[in-house]
Amino acid sequence: MSQKQIVSLGGYDFEASIEASEIEQLVKNLADRINMDYDDRNPIFIIVLSGAFIFAADLLREINIKSDITVVKVKSYHGFNSTGEVKILLAADIDLSKRHLVIIEDIVDTAQTLHHFSDYLRQFDPLSIETVCLLSKPDAHQVDIDLKYVGKDIPNDFVIGYGLDYNGQGRNLKHIFTKVD
Ligand code: 5GP
Ligand code: MG
Numbered sequence: 074m075s076q077k078q079i080v081s082l083g084g085y086d087f088e089a090s091i092e093a094s095e096i097e098q099l100v101k102n103l104a105d106r107i108n109m110d111y112d113d114r115n116p117i118f119i120i121v122l123s124g125a126f127i128f129a130a131d132l133l134r135e136i137n138i139k140s141d142i143t144v145v146k147v148k149s150y151h152g153f154n155s156t157g158e159v160k161i162l163l164a165a166d167i168d169l170s171k172r173h174l175v176i177i178e179d180i181v182d183t184a185q186t187l188h189h190f191s192d193y194l195r196q197f198d199p200l201s202i203e204t205v206c207l208l209s210k211p212d213a214h215q216v217d218i219d220l221k222y223v224g225k226d227i228p229n230d231f232v233i234g235y236g237l238d239y240n241g242q243g244r245n246l247k248h249i250f251t252k253v254d
Contacts, residue, residue, distance in 0.1 A: 087250035099224035104135030124179035127236035149186040169197035178206040
C-alpha cells in the first residue's frame with residue numbers, strides 16, 4: 074500500500090496496519106503447521122465467537138486433515154469484578170472428552186479470556202488443549218499463557234477489521250486497522 078488507508082468509526086481514525094495479502098500469508102503458515110502437527114490426531118477446532126469468525130473461516134479452509142469444528146461464545150469477567158471465570162454464552166455442541174482441542178481466537182490481549190476458557194475446558198478431560206490466534210499483544214498479557222500458534226505479535230494498540238470490531242462495526246474490513254492516537 075503506497076498510502077495507508079484510513080477508516081473512521083465512532084469518531085476515531087484507524088490506519089491500515091496489516092494488509093489482506095499479509096493476513097492471507099499468516100493464515101496459510103498457521104494452517105501448514107497445524108496440518109503437520111495434527112495429522113492423524115482428529116482435533117476439534119473450537120471457534121471463539123464473534124471476533125474469530127472470519128479468521129476461522131479462512132484458516133479452516135486451509136486445513137486438510139480430518140477434524141471436527143464447533144463454535145462457542147464466552148464472556149470473561151476481570152478487573153474490578155473478577156470472578157476468575159468465564160461465562161459460557163454458547164457451549165460447544167460436541168463431546169470434548171479424550172480429544173485434542175484447538176481453540177481458534179482472533180486476538181490475545183490480556184490473555185484472561187483464554188486463560189479462563191482453557192481452565193473451563195479441562196473439566197471435559199481432553200487429551201490436549203492448544204490455541205491458534207491470528208494476533209497477540211505480548212506487552213498486554215497479564216497471565217502466563219502458552220500460545221503455540223500465533224500469526225503475528227503486535228504492539229499494545231487497539232485494532233479492528235478482519236472480524237475484529239469497534240462497538241459492532243468494522244468486522245467486515247479486509248485489512249487490519251490500528252487506532253490512531
Ligand atoms: P483478552 O484481554 O481476554 O485477551 O481479550 C479478550 C477479547 O477482547 C479478544 O478475544 C477480542 O475479542 C477482544 N480484543 C482484545 N484486543 C482487541 C483489539 O485490539 N481489538 C478488538 N476489536 N478486540 C480486541
Ligand atoms: Mg475474541
